[in-house]
């Protein structure tokens with residue numbers, strides 16, 4: 001045993017020496033703009049709970065009711081005896097919300113990406129990814145065995161070069177046409193910028209590729225219907241595979257795919273992360289459904305409006321102090337620092353000053369591009385923004 005742990009300690013020392021060691025921080029309170037960490041209450045600018053729904057009374061109540069009727073556990077995988085009414089109700093609500101024929105929920109966004117890409121693509125196919133897509137998409141693409149091609153972040157020109165090449169491949173021996181799947185995010189999780197979605201949609205139509213769009217960071221507050229960026233741009237109907245998470249703006253946990261009924265039926269039959277995993281607990285499904293309903297309500301609209309106003313105000317105030325952001329952004333506001341140690345130091349200083357903002361380092365972002373990842377939520381007040389701006393401008397050195 002000791003030889004084993006000695007080896008692992010050596011590996012941990014290597015991670016530590018590079019300034020890349022990660023540790024858990026125990027939070028003693030519910031998700032909110034204030035969280036209790038290490039015995040102190042900190043102003044929280046780190047959560048993906050964009051609309052402040054994670055501890056909303058409507059979601060709590062839905063979860064409690066589901067527990068009272070269906071219990072704490074779901075008992076088995078969906079395809080055995082775990083396909084409970086709350087899962088079906090959630091999926092009906094998601095399909096209606098996203099205006100698709102059908103929807104399927106998974107236990108996490110990670111399981112959604114991995115299960116869906118591997119269900120659709122095989123070794124004769126090509127998966128084309130934006131350089132900055134989430135790890136779950138990279139892992140799904142690798143696991144599928146398909147040829148992997150990466151285009152520079154948000155670069156439709158490079159994407160077109162890859163699609164041209166992919167289009168020219170010979171048919172596979174069995175006669176099935178080799179398929180090409182483009183996967184991108186609508187809003188990028190660590191940069192907060194948006195994909196050039198209209199261009200990507202025209203390219204995928206031009207070359208007959210399929211498109212999977214991960215709206216993890218846009219669902220709930222983009223567009224008139226708060227369905228996401230595809231809806232805001234009016235291109236949802238042209239996207240074969242619409243993905244999202246239930247654990248961010250929607251306030252619960254899990255992931256989903258919305259699309260044609262045939263797509264959902266293929267996933268039920270082929271997505272291994274769906275088939276070989278216990279169904280999400282009823283409370284999670286019921287809370288997620290309440291989250292989707294809340295997003296569509298007048299309260300959802302006003303929460304989204306407040307979120308946009310807060311994000312705009314923060315960017316404007318930080319911009320005055322020389323920080324730069326993409327013109328069209330989101331609730332994610334990265335403060336790029338560069339060196340890993342410097343970003344860690346800046347996060348520690350902000351924590352000392354009573355503000356919780358995480359430093360994001362390699363491998364989540366590229367080496368030398370470490371940053372403070374600020375996220376705003378509908379719960380933040382102008383005084384919170386002022387406090388963050390004050391502490392950042394006095395304490396954090398710009399790159």
Ligand SMILES: *Cc1c(COP(=O)(O)O)cnc(C)c1O
Pocket residue numbers: 108109110111113134136185189214216217245246247253254255
């Ligand atoms: C968070 C995230 C996921 C994973 O979702 P989980 O529900 O947290 O597993 C997938 N894609 C993107 C872009 C994400 O930000």
